[in-house]
Amino acid sequence: MTTLKDISRKLGLSVTQVSRALNGHSDVNEETRQRVMETAKALKYQPNLTARKLVSGRSGMVGFVMTRYPRLSSDGFLLEMMAGLSSQFSSRGMQFVLHIAQEGDDVIDIYQKLIDGGALDGFIIVEPVKDDVRVRYLAKRGVPFVVHGRTSPTPSYPFFDIDNYGVAYQATAYLGRRGHKHIALINGPEHYSFARDRLAGYRSALAERGLTLRRDLIRHGRMDEGLGLVSTVQFFSDAERRPSAVICGNVLIAQGVYKAVAALGLSIPHDVSIIAHDDVLPDFSVPPFRPELTVTRAALRDSWSPLADYLAGAIQGKPPESLQCVTEFEFVEGGSVASLAS
Numbered sequence: 001m002t003t004l005k006d007i008s009r010k011l012g013l014s015v016t017q018v019s020r021a022l023n024g025h026s027d028v029n030e031e032t033r034q035r036v037m038e039t040a041k042a043l044k045y046q047p048n049l050t051a052r053k054l055v056s057g058r059s060g061m062v063g064f065v066m067t068r069y070p071r072l073s074s075d076g077f078l079l080e081m082m083a084g085l086s087s088q089f090s091s092r093g094m095q096f097v098l099h100i101a102q103e104g105d106d107v108i109d110i111y112q113k114l115i116d117g118g119a120l121d122g123f124i125i126v127e128p129v130k131d132d133v134r135v136r137y138l139a140k141r142g143v144p145f146v147v148h149g150r151t152s153p154t155p156s157y158p159f160f161d162i163d164n165y166g167v168a169y170q171a172t173a174y175l176g177r178r179g180h181k182h183i184a185l186i187n188g189p190e191h192y193s194f195a196r197d198r199l200a201g202y203r204s205a206l207a208e209r210g211l212t213l214r215r216d217l218i219r220h221g222r223m224d225e226g227l228g229l230v231s232t233v234q235f236f237s238d239a240e241r242r243p244s245a246v247i248c249g250n251v252l253i254a255q256g257v258y259k260a261v262a263a264l265g266l267s268i269p270h271d272v273s274i275i276a277h278d279d280v281l282p283d284f285s286v287p288p289f290r291p292e293l294t295v296t297r298a299a300l301r302d303s304w305s306p307l308a309d310y311l312a313g314a315i316q317g318k319p320p321e322s323l324q325c326v327t328e329f330e331f332v333e334g335g336s337v338a339s340l341a342s
Contacts, residue, residue, distance in 0.1 A: 158323035169201030179340030228256020291335030
């Protein structure tokens with residue numbers, strides 16, 4: 001069995017240096033950490049978690065509590081995130097532990113048992129909601145955590161997020177500049193923070209152009225093809241009140257919209273214009289859009305590394321304000337938006 005001494009001899013480093021590199025301490029430079037990690041992997045080093053906990057007070061294990069069972073049709077981002085985070089933590093010498101809650105489980109009871117068990121150093125939270133009980137509980141317990149998203153514009157905890165307000169604002173403003181006045185929004189579940197932020201951006205862009213906010217053109221739900229299909233059929237059931245453009249929360253929704261538009265005998269962008277947000281999920285690709293879809297784009301995989309870094313930093317006691325980021329997105333024009341006469 002490979003030991004820390006074997007790695008230290010191989011690299012000419014002290015056992016203490018090797019140990020601190022494997023445990024993610026900030027006083028070890030990145031080049032040294034990478035050398036140690038690569039050598040540990042090559043020598044098939046397996047840390048003794050009990051010994052690690054006794055020496056450093058840390059287990060090197062972090063947890064992700066999934067509050068519902070994922071569905072392949074609409075939870076591609078969760079599955080991508082689990083794989084991506086697991087890989088990132090592994091590259092840092094840490095272990096990623098997944099706990100899937102059962103129906104009827106109390107999420108706080110789950111966190112309490114995991115924390116009291118003493119095996120985990122911290123947690124990753126995804127899909128935050130306003131006044132999220134998970135965030136409040138972990139903060140109260142003083143347990144390190146990082147959030148993918150935010151529960152408020154200026155949180156006091158580590159987080160990584162995209163500018164969801166800007167995503168919807170820019171899409172809506174773009175359509176407004178192209179002459180569209182009746183713009184529909186097919187959004188995620190309304191209790192999620194990202195969906196609230198997108199709704200706020202949509203509302204602001206409409207208000208700035210003096211356009212009416214029509215409640216009948218807003219839909220919330222599980223972000224899959226079915227939501228796009230059903231919403232589009234509903235939008236177009238009244239010829240006098242149909243939208244000229246639709247903003248989709250992701251490309252799965254857009255796929256449903258495209259299918260519904262074709263089934264109704266209409267065409268894109270002649271009869272309706274479409275914009276969607278693209279998370280760039282390579283393992284959950286959809287068939288090519290014809291015409292090519294206009295999108296706001298922010299690759300989900302770009303969040304894995306900072307989330308792992310921020311949680312490792314929180315475990316090391318770094319200040320939360322140094323572990324926060326709102327990243328930008330791209331706007332990519334395709335052929336799915338037409339200009340209307342003013």
